[in-house]
Amino acid sequence: MRADRLLSLLLLLQNRGRMTAPELAAELEVSVRTVYRDVEALGASGVPVLADRGPAGGYRLAEGYRTRLTGLTDAQAGSLFLAGAPGPARELGLGADLAAAQLKLQAALPAALAGRARRIQDRFHLDAPAWFREADPVPYLARIAQAVWDQRVLHAHYRRWRGEVRRELHPLGLVLKGGIWYLVAGVGDGAVRTYRVGRFLAVDTSAEGFERPAGFELAAYWQESTRRLDAVLHQQTAELRLSPRGQRLLPMQFGAAGNRALAEAGPADADGWVRVLLPVESEAIAVGDLLRLGAEAEVLGPPELRRALAETVATLAGRYA
DSSP: OHHHHHHHHHHHHHHHOOBOHHHHHHHHTSOHHHHHHHHHHHHHTTOOEEEEOSTTOEEEEOTTOOOOOOOOOHHHHHHGGGTTOHHHHHHTTOHHHHHHHHHHHHHHSOHHHHHHHHHHHHHOOOOOSOTTOOOOOOTTHHHHHHHHHHTEEEEEEEEETTEEEEEEEEEEEEEEETTEEEEEEEOTTSOEEEEEGGGEEEEEEEEEEOOOOTTOOHHHHHHHHHHHHHHHHOOEEEEEEEOHHHHHHHHHHHHHHHHHHHHTOOOOOTTSOEEEEEEEOOHHHHHHHHHTTGGGEEEEESHHHHHHHHHHHHHHHHHHO
């Protein structure tokens, strides 16, 4: 571990130039005292680390010195596929590997390309979780990810809406969607199902392996699964009349479905209101979703949805009268 840390310290100085001891400590997730000891160790091994004193001081490498110790380990090479998602990489237990791989990659690049890579890193950032929603706690994610990689059977205790169950799973892949991790796994009857990782109550990895289904592709499965889910959820279509403000609210509340509805809207009337057709879920869920549009929308149909909304609004009016 210390050898890895010394190499990371050396690559940090090579890639970024002068850095203070607190800056190095923060990057390496160690104490400042440990940085002092590591710098002394590098110097004793012949690496020309110079210490500049004063307010603009810090540690730097002697002019012209570069190391070529940039070979990637298997874990570091694999972690590069998560280079745009440092948060998920940490959740998978690959945070340190990703940081080390990025440092080695920068050190191996020509100066111009290394500078471009640093500018991209400084200017673009991926934040996976949705707004105003904390990500699920996923204490078993790293263990599940290892089982996915090693093709090991999982014995899992899982919390469903209808209660808790125990399952023997063949973990086929992990998907991060909207800041939430999902496990795609085979079950005993040969079917493939999706599990929310934050709902696992316990997970044990078996020494037993399994064979992946022939021709299974994670991306294709996920695309088809989300298509089926969308078809199941959106069982009916609501006809709405929207004010100009309601037209701005629709994409915010209903996402892509709202955008598609607006793109296919009819012409605006004299007051700027338009009619749209919006896919909605079951009546109970649709009433709650449509109420978020407030007085900026009127449900024209289907009649049963209009009645349900009118009854809910009447109940609210009586409660707040």
